[in-house]
Amino acid sequence: MLQLAADNLLSPIVLSFVLGLGAALARSDLSVPEAVAKGMSIYLLFAIGFKGGVSVSDHGIDVTLGATLVAGILLSFALPLVAFGMLRALSGMSRTDAAAVAGHYGSISIVTFVAASSVLSDAGIASEGYMVAVAAAMEAPAILSALWLISRGQGSADMGSDLWREILLNGSIVLLLGAFAIGAITGQDGLDKIASFIVNPFQGVLCLFLLDMGLIAGRGLREAGVLDRGAIGFGILMPLAGASAGLAAGLLLGLSTGGVMLLMVLSASASYIAVPAAMRVAVPQANPSIYLTLSLAITFPFNLTVGIPLYLAVAQTLTGG
Amino acid sequence: MLQLAADNLLSPIVLSFVLGLGAALARSDLSVPEAVAKGMSIYLLFAIGFKGGVSVSDHGIDVTLGATLVAGILLSFALPLVAFGMLRALSGMSRTDAAAVAGHYGSISIVTFVAASSVLSDAGIASEGYMVAVAAAMEAPAILSALWLISRGQGSADMGSDLWREILLNGSIVLLLGAFAIGAITGQDGLDKIASFIVNPFQGVLCLFLLDMGLIAGRGLREAGVLDRGAIGFGILMPLAGASAGLAAGLLLGLSTGGVMLLMVLSASASYIAVPAAMRVAVPQANPSIYLTLSLAITFPFNLTVGIPLYLAVAQTLTGG
Amino acid sequence: MLQLAADNLLSPIVLSFVLGLGAALARSDLSVPEAVAKGMSIYLLFAIGFKGGVSVSDHGIDVTLGATLVAGILLSFALPLVAFGMLRALSGMSRTDAAAVAGHYGSISIVTFVAASSVLSDAGIASEGYMVAVAAAMEAPAILSALWLISRGQGSADMGSDLWREILLNGSIVLLLGAFAIGAITGQDGLDKIASFIVNPFQGVLCLFLLDMGLIAGRGLREAGVLDRGAIGFGILMPLAGASAGLAAGLLLGLSTGGVMLLMVLSASASYIAVPAAMRVAVPQANPSIYLTLSLAITFPFNLTVGIPLYLAVAQTLTGG
Amino acid sequence: MQTHKAKRVEITIEKVMERRLTEALKGAGVTGWSVLPVLGGFGRSGQWSREGQISRGTGLVQVVCITHPDKLDGLLDAAFAVVEKHIGVVCVTDCDVVRAERF
Amino acid sequence: MQTHKAKRVEITIEKVMERRLTEALKGAGVTGWSVLPVLGGFGRSGQWSREGQISRGTGLVQVVCITHPDKLDGLLDAAFAVVEKHIGVVCVTDCDVVRAERF
Amino acid sequence: MQTHKAKRVEITIEKVMERRLTEALKGAGVTGWSVLPVLGGFGRSGQWSREGQISRGTGLVQVVCITHPDKLDGLLDAAFAVVEKHIGVVCVTDCDVVRAERF
Ligand SMILES: Nc1ncnc2c1ncn2[C@@H]1O[C@H](COP(=O)(O)O)[C@@H](O)[C@H]1O
Numbered sequence A, B, C: 001m002l003q004l005a006a007d008n009l010l011s012p013i014v015l016s017f018v019l020g021l022g023a024a025l026a027r028s029d030l031s032v033p034e035a036v037a038k039g040m041s042i043y044l045l046f047a048i049g050f051k052g053g054v055s056v057s058d059h060g061i062d063v064t065l066g067a068t069l070v071a072g073i074l075l076s077f078a079l080p081l082v083a084f085g086m087l088r089a090l091s092g093m094s095r096t097d098a099a100a101v102a103g104h105y106g107s108i109s110i111v112t113f114v115a116a117s118s119v120l121s122d123a124g125i126a127s128e129g130y131m132v133a134v135a136a137a138m139e140a141p142a143i144l145s146a147l148w149l150i151s152r153g154q155g156s157a158d159m160g161s162d163l164w165r166e167i168l169l170n171g172s173i174v175l176l177l178g179a180f181a182i183g184a185i186t187g188q189d190g191l192d193k194i195a196s197f198i199v200n201p202f203q204g205v206l207c208l209f210l211l212d213m214g215l216i217a218g219r220g221l222r223e224a225g226v227l228d229r230g231a232i233g234f235g236i237l238m239p240l241a242g243a244s245a246g247l248a249a250g251l252l253l254g255l256s257t258g259g260v261m262l263l264m265v266l267s268a269s270a271s272y273i274a275v276p277a278a279m280r281v282a283v284p285q286a287n288p289s290i291y292l293t294l295s296l297a298i299t300f301p302f303n304l305t306v307g308i309p310l311y312l313a314v315a316q317t318l319t320g321g
Numbered sequence D, E, F: 001m002q003t004h005k006a007k008r009v010e011i012t013i014e015k016v017m018e019r020r021l022t023e024a025l026k027g028a029g030v031t032g033w034s035v036l037p038v039l040g041g042f043g044r045s046g047q048w049s050r051e052g053q054i055s056r057g058t059g060l061v062q063v064v065c066i067t068h069p070d071k072l073d074g075l076l077d078a079a080f081a082v083v084e085k086h087i088g089v090v091c092v093t094d095c096d097v098v099r100a101e102r103f
């Protein structure tokens, strides 16, 4: 377990993140152009989706696929309520801000998922290929819960008729599910054709992407003054709560060791793509610095460094994997 | 033949295109940054040019090289006249618009060529390496024909003294021919040094590039209202006419199966890079929506999905390859 | 030696540079988007730094590491004085411009270093992994010498309190040293994980990067009118002087053949990233066209085509390697 | 050269609101607009920069709309309805245009 | 601070015409200009966006030129000769500059 | 719609000077600004373009700052102290803003 943690902390991907973090904190002008960051994120989504699809085409559709999708959706609905309760107890932030933050923690961070998958494949631990689809399914429901929390208070949320289409068809969901479908259709043959693009260089691209995430997290930390102490505590406790819920669900569903760990990671991670965009449109009065800083500068680093090896160790112990 | 068509339709590159198309039609916000799209197109041009050059350096210059170049240039000059006649018969568009469209169909689409090459190499069918140079040679002559068609009518085309330099030295021609020359000079040794960059990941990059082409085509289709029914029919019939001309030329020249198929593809495809730019400068009164929509949203998808396997089957049958 | 020069001149990387140069001189519109160029430079810095670090972790820290670092720093301080003297003798440029140029030649060009490393690895010649750290150490001291030269004259240099932090923490130094540290920490294990990203495609990416450098150098040459004949002579003589100083230092330090050659390359090359930025802030009255044209359009091409094989031949002869 | 009075309206707004704003402008009958990128900025909600951004929730654009003075009030009403609760700046300048029939 | 009257001319034009326009501006004796990217827009010829564009034929830029009022007419004539048949917008604003000797 | 007089200051300056300029603006008490990219340009120091630039020393940005007329003088003094020795252009336009309390 300690060995595992050390291995994880000293892997190129975590160290690349730390490099970016340090550079931003030292106010270096190191930066990754927006277009390059977007390009890498397209690459990662395409690759992880495709590989998930191929794995489903290899192993057939598991009987638990449907149940796991439902579990993921329920977790995404339910976790914001937990998060909201915790935030109101721990932190002095406004009801609206707390609800907006809560929405982020019900949803998921795809890069955390990608990093966890890459730890699994390094360790040679298999997982259900359809977890990619579960990740996609967990993106949006949390937004509904957040808006419900806001509308229950005095605040008002502005759900234009188009917002739902935008959320459900946002680029990252479409790309992830689309690549998943392509992988499932073309299977191992398709993978063979493009493996030297989406498999071999994957970890290297992930390094550079995490370098950029580190830069963003570091810039965020420099503005961490928007967070009170309770909020920071929340940013570390909530992933543990989420992971526990994911663990329980994964064990109930009888997922493999890798699958349990990935469901923990999804539940523990917080969105920084789909949910912020939806919140800016629907709840402009909520302060974006709060939810982006918590998600990117507190919870993401925590999951990447401590969370992933911890969740894996727990999943291994409890599934006997 | 049916098997071939199915294989092609279910390949990762065609499915990636379909994904982009679907995402754009569903108005997802999925998008590829302009800089990334340009970067991938530089990569594809460099790789395809280089590999063509290496193949020439391997097999020596074929006696038919010169004849094929001349044939390509003649096709590029002649096809716009065919296209113009067809358009005037089928569609109600203005003389100027028809001439501008016609210019696009005499010229070529390098991505269609790239996709066809990749189908050939998947199927293990060889082709003349110098077809890359033929592709470059076919880019520009069609522009002259289009301008001649316009000036014959009442319309006027504005050929500033610089336009020719711009057309002949446009980035994609220079890069394609330059990489071809580098490949021809450095040969197999050069290829060995950079094969893991330009050969192995090639199909994967092509997938992402076609994803973007799908997005563009899909956005185009949403504006397909600018096209009347006759114009849409033209967008499908003209590639067949072009391919037939290319087929005749290829058989006359005695090209290999792969070479015949590539000449069909070049003749069947329509430009969306060099010609639109020239038309915007020289014939601003022609409506760009018409020629871009036809070329990108009708003919490109047709060639990618139906055309390429069809042309290959025909070439195989008639060359006995 | 002639063979070596020919091999170098006819390698894909040099030919790619020549292609870019020719395209720019012919005023083609070929161009690489800024974001893509920056992305490739991040890739190259990360890869070269990482591999240097891995090599240090493999071979342990050489006793000469410290001495070589000190030598590099001294060279960076001293070479601007040589350059300034030469410029005042050869060219009619103003004292301020001469001092600004001199600063560039004390510092280093990381792409020249990368190209030289790739020639070494092609030739199977080993070198000290820590030369990457020496490269980083040589970036900044020359700036101090330049500012001292300017302040000694009537000119004034404006060293805001922040400029030093900016120079020492500029993105390329941070990335190079950071990747070096990651490579040193993760060693061969880390390299194995990302080798198919940072090792295999390296030369190919370098080709495209040099294509862009060729475009920039070519655009620069079109404005070479800002340089008098003496300045152009300086742009070729100064690298030879620098290389001689580097050679002497390398032999004194007892570096390997590859190490001597790399120290020559560092001393011979001129900055175009860190120093221009510092000069724009501190000495805005110095003309950027002069120092950028000299560095990018004269010295860089000279080193890439003639310098690198020459320095390698000399290093091999004198070290018996 | 003959020029005509017009109004140049420059609206700095979050990228996520762009489509909503331009729909509103269409509704107000404007004949065109252009969207320019914004790299970063500073305002009451702090400082931000586009570099390395991966979140869709951040980032601004500038929508520039040149319009006939008679349409200004309608345009401002429509724009303000969108911008009101959101961060952003609306700035109107007098200008002269050629080809007035276009606006 | 001492300022001087000047004119700010903003020309939105297709990228393929950029060099022709700036050559014309040089011919009209202007002392400088800046080119800004345009991400997308809407006009009589429809709506367009730069995202994922690979065609060289599309895409706009904005050329901003600050000039002395005396040079305005020459500038507009020169610019209009280029823009006339092409899509694009020309918009002139009064402005104040420091360092007037530069314009 | 109720609008208020304000000033739009547009400063075109080298990217390396951006932070120094915005710090000076903060010092002068402005409440916000936006930074726009510049792709290329022409001036007394020649022509340049951003394409393929790898040097950190080149490249311009445009800093746009909308401010209350009373703050203009302080802003110009602060900006000019930074811009003075550097290349760049400062251009001030009258404008109208909604939500005047913000500036
Ligand atoms: N006075 C101003 N001048 C120019 N841009 C501004 C101004 N105030 C705000 N902005 C822009 O609008 C964004 C949001 O402003 P705010 O709503 O004040 O946080 C800032 O980040 C700036 O990009």
Ligand SMILES: Nc1ncnc2c1ncn2[C@@H]1O[C@H](COP(=O)(O)O)[C@@H](O)[C@H]1O
Residues within 6 Å of the ligand: D031, D032, D033, D034, D035, D064, D065, D066, D067, D103, E012, E038, E040, E041, E042, E043, E044, E045, E046, E047, E048, E060, E086, E087, E088, E089
């Ligand atoms: N009134 C306007 N205000 C701002 N930009 C405009 C306006 N009209 C046109 N444009 C820009 O100019 C482009 C071409 O316009 P048009 O020639 O009307 O099709 C549009 O796509 C916009 O980017």
Ligand SMILES: Nc1ncnc2c1ncn2[C@@H]1O[C@H](COP(=O)(O)O)[C@@H](O)[C@H]1O
Residues within 6 Å of the ligand: E031, E032, E033, E034, E035, E064, E065, E066, E067, E103, F012, F038, F040, F041, F042, F043, F044, F045, F046, F047, F048, F060, F086, F087, F088, F089
């Ligand atoms: N009159 C002008 N109008 C607009 N931009 C200008 C003008 N003069 C200079 N610039 C911009 O400022 C940069 C530096 O100008 P200069 O200091 O004259 O070399 C140029 O490259 C342009 O981008």
Ligand code: NA
Residues within 6 Å of the ligand: A079, A104, A105, A106, A107, A108, A109, A242, A266, A267, A268, A269, A270, A271
């Ligand atoms: Na979660």
Ligand code: NA
Residues within 6 Å of the ligand: B079, B104, B105, B106, B107, B108, B109, B242, B266, B267, B268, B269, B270, B271
């Ligand atoms: Na054709």
Ligand code: NA
Residues within 6 Å of the ligand: C079, C104, C105, C106, C107, C108, C109, C242, C266, C267, C268, C269, C270, C271
């Ligand atoms: Na040097």
